[in-house]
Amino acid sequence: MSNIDDILSRYREGSHESLIPILQDVQEMEGYLSESAIVRIGSFLHMSTTKIYGLATFYDTFRFFPAGRIHLRICNGTTCFINGSSAIISVIKETMGIDAGQTTRDGRFSYELTACQGGCNDGPVICIDGTYHTHVRPEDIPEMVTKLKALADQK
Ligand code: FES
Structure with missing residues (x-):
């Protein structure tokens, strides 16, 4: 079976x-x-x-491609949203060139939007391969992605 x-x-x-x-x-x-x-x-x-x-496809949580070598779980819960998660999501989308649920062509990255991850006081929150990144700002994303590329290439 x-x-x-x-x-x-x-x-x-x-x-x-x-x-x-x-x-x-x-x-x-x-x-x-x-x-x-x-x-x-x-x-x-x-x-x-x-x-x-x-x-x-109505639900953000479903994926139709295998995850990338680095997978980001971006909190889009109410508190993170109020604290600017949508701007972070826009920069990630632009930097990686993919929407939530997709995987980059090179297989390095994928991301999903999640409900509250339980760290509202420290939001916006992104969980990357099990490690929580807190107080994330849109301007942090390009450097974060550069570092993650190097990490993805080691996997
Ligand atoms: S809403 Fe993002 S951690 Fe709670």
Whole structure:
């Protein structure tokens, strides 16, 4: 039995309300939602892949590509948002040339937007490969990315 089939065996076939939990389980196990996984889930839930993509892309948390060698989790919770996370996200987007959920062509970077990471007093917060960076400012990003490139190349 494949990993996906193992996950699907915990759900009822054709149950559309299971879509999001299934996608979460698959992403947790595989790291992202591959095209073949979406097709298999669609067949199990009797849903078109177009509909699944449409619903899944509504959520910032789902990824459709393997993560980069360096993966950033950028907090976009309310407090970080008030403290300027959107400006940080814009600079990251511009510097890396990708949107949340995508991976750079060279495979170095990917990022996702998250809900509160529990460090509101020290926000904006970015978690990079398990290390928390606090009080991040937009002007910090170019230098941060340069250092991360070197780190990615060592991986
Ligand atoms: S809102 Fe970002 S850490 Fe709480």
